[in-house]
Amino acid sequence: LRLRDLVLPFFGASAATLLYGALVEARRLQVDRHVLPLPSWPKSLSGYKIALLADFHLNRWNRELNAEAVAAALEAEPDAVALAGDFVGYWSLDKIDMLGELFAPLEKLDGKVVAVPGNHDYYGGDASLLKPILNEFGIKLLRNEVVSFDGISWVGIDSETEGRADPYTPMLEQSTRKEPAIVVWHEPDVVERLPRGADLMLSGHSHGGQFTFPWGWTPMHTDLGRRFVRGFYPEAPTPIYVSRGIGTTGPPSRLCCPPEVAILTLTAA
Ligand SMILES: [Fe+2]
Numbered sequence: 677l678r679l680r681d682l683v684l685p686f687f688g689a690s691a692a693t694l695l696y697g698a699l700v701e702a703r704r705l706q707v708d709r710h711v712l713p714l715p716s717w718p719k720s721l722s723g724y725k726i727a728l729l730a731d732f733h734l735n736r737w738n739r740e741l742n743a744e745a746v747a748a749a750l751e752a753e754p755d756a757v758a759l760a761g762d763f764v765g766y767w768s769l770d771k772i773d774m775l776g777e778l779f780a781p782l783e784k785l786d787g788k789v790v791a792v793p794g795n796h797d798y799y800g801g802d803a804s805l806l807k808p809i810l811n812e813f814g815i816k817l818l819r820n821e822v823v824s825f826d827g828i829s830w831v832g833i834d835s836e837t838e839g840r841a842d843p844y845t846p847m848l849e850q851s852t853r854k855e856p857a858i859v860v861w862h863e864p865d866v867v868e869r870l871p872r873g874a875d876l877m878l879s880g881h882s883h884g885g886q887f888t889f890p891w892g893w894t895p896m897h898t899d900l901g902r903r904f905v906r907g908f909y910p911e912a913p914t915p916i917y918v919s920r921g922i923g924t925t926g927p928p929s930r931l932c933c934p935p936e937v938a939i940l941t942l943t944a945a
Contacts (some may be wrong), residue, residue, distance in 0.1 A: 697929030729920025730760035730880025754877025761862035767801025884920030
């Protein structure tokens with residue numbers, strides 16, 4: 677057996693896997709429900725339910741999948757929704773209407789929706805483009821800012837990858853309030869430099885690695901999404917939950933890493 681006899685089967689199998697991942701797995705939305713026990717979470721807020729959506733990378737080919745994710749989030753009747761960035765893969769004019777259409781159903785939550793930009797929201801445009809679109813439906817775009825509702829401080833931090841992140845100003849502001857704090861920050865690995873004091877951080881960006889082989893090998897990693905890749909990390913400096921996201925980056929395909937709507941119920945540990 678010569679090496680060149682293996683080349684064709686290898687590339688054939690890779691192409692078939694990518695195609696299967698694009699046509700089947702990247703479109704198979706999964707609703708993941710988790711109970712997150714948090715050490716300092718108040719008993720009075722035990723049972724508080726958040727729907728976390730991330731990495732929409734909205735385009736005309738995945739708009740139905742994204743709409744399905746928003747509908748699934750609403751169906752879970754969450755107390756609040758967090759949108760963890762990468763609304764677009766790359767800005768183009770048609771994205772304005774598409775984003776409006778996608779997020780209109782979240783108006784039902786009466787302003788209990790927080791959002792932060794991801795690195796991709798600066799590609800071919802600027803994250804400030806998101807503000808008027810999201811505002812229309814009462815969604816709060818937080819760029820190094822804090823809002824408070826339901827007795828919780830919601831800290832939204834801008835994209836680290838794009839050099840826009842200032843975790844210090846909003847964390848200092850929230851520390852003056854006597855209420856629990858949830859941080860939304862697109863890139864998960866920066867949890868290691870988040871000032872202490874928050875109860876939970878919510879992220880996306882890693883896409884869960886997007887491709888995971890059945891034996892656990894994840895060949896593709898994003899910068900700042902290597903250490904905390906998917907799911908709940910209670911032992912992180914601040915407990916963090918990382919979403920696998922909805923859309924894709926690079927090849928529009930997934931393997932053993934389905935698009936995710938996370939329904940997170942917070943309890944006092
Ligand atoms: Fe990202």
